[in-house]
Amino acid sequence: MPELPEVETVRRGLLPVLQGAVIESAEARRPDLRWPLPEGFAERLTGRRVEAVGRRAKYLLADLDGGEVLIVHLGMSGSIRIEGAQVKGRPAGFYHPRGEPGTHDHVVFHLAGGATVTFNDPRRFGAMLLVPYDQLDSHPLLSSLGPEPLGNTFHADYLAQACAGRRTNLKAALLDQKVVAGLGNIYVSEALHRAGLSPRRMASTLASVSGAPNVRTERLVIAIRDVLREAIQAGGSSLKDHRQVNGELGYFQHNFKVYDREGEPCPTLRCKGHVQRIVQAGRSTFFCATCQR
Structure with missing residues (x-):
């Protein structure tokens, strides 16, 4: 299971590509991961701008301009792949298959400008949820979490x-x-x-x-x-x-x-x-x- 440093590493890698980007379209290639994907998942993400890319404990958080937050958990084997992106004028992307090519690519975000962000998860213990921003702190996954070990409240x-x-x-x-x-x-x-x-x-x-x-x-x-x-x-x-x-x-x-x-x-x-x-x-x-x- 990825721990805080692994999730923070992924967040920092996503930041220059995803923050400020518009999700032109989203693909959900199956109806569920660990839990069912939210109703209307792809439609609710289409056209949304990603305002911020954060992390809470082992969860990635993407704040969307529509007032919702996309919560992502990598689970046991989840990974995120970026392709076709440009960061400071240079290509930013990679391809590393996890099993059969494409077989475990369950969710794909197509960004304005041509980049894609793909969630790959062979074991399907990962998760994606959409939560209203004003309900984030009270969400069952986050409400009982202790302080961040690198934050000021942990001493x-x-x-x-x-x-x-x-x-x-x-x-x-x-x-x-x-x-x-x-x-x-x-x-x-x-x-x-x-x-x-x-x-x-x-x-x-x-x-x-x-x-x-x-x-x-x-x-x-x-x-x-x-x-x-x-x-x-x-x-x-x-x-x-x-x-x-x-x-x-x-x-x-x-x-x-x-x-x-x-x-x-x-x-x-x-x-x-x-x-x-x-x-x-x-x-x-x-x-x-x-x-x-």
Whole structure:
């Protein structure tokens, strides 16, 4: 499942092509993805200008001039392909098939000027919804999300209060989208290693009895921000399906310290431990039991 850095990478790739563009026509080549497409989907998009291209957690958001917002979720295997675009006078596009050519191209936007934006999703766990702008924050997919980890509202005081009294492990707390939005399995493992915190540690230990943060909380917030910024700079992590909208692979997977490195020596300076793999709530967790306490 693409996590925040992968979705943010896609958003940044779409921005120069899609923002300000008019959707001349839209094709819905099937009636559903993970859920049924909205009624009159193609017709409601035709002629609309894209005013802004944003992101909330793992969702892409395209603000339309008709007062609606297109919500896009990439699901397990979704990707977005740009063809025929010009950015600053230079061609901007790529073609990278996912399975049979055209077979999994489920939604196509034809932009004024000739560019096309295609949503390809072999497993069809992705989604597209149209929501009135003034109802966006109250939509069930978004209403309960926690703060953005790179935003101003995510800080040690907030995280301590969110974890105070929680009777769950630290990894589970960070994967809870109500606590912090956009984090997933990969970047939680990486951030916990950087912060020197065990994924099995109780989340409540990030706060004092009064709910105040401690040194562990400060380290973790810094680690989360740093690992996400570095991953975005690297174009995300390409493990199976993720590619940037220019067709290139993300390469942050080459910078993993612990994720998918079971049995390797811990990269922490002077640590003599090795990376272990455990299963928490059905998901693999990678960490070093020697330096992560």
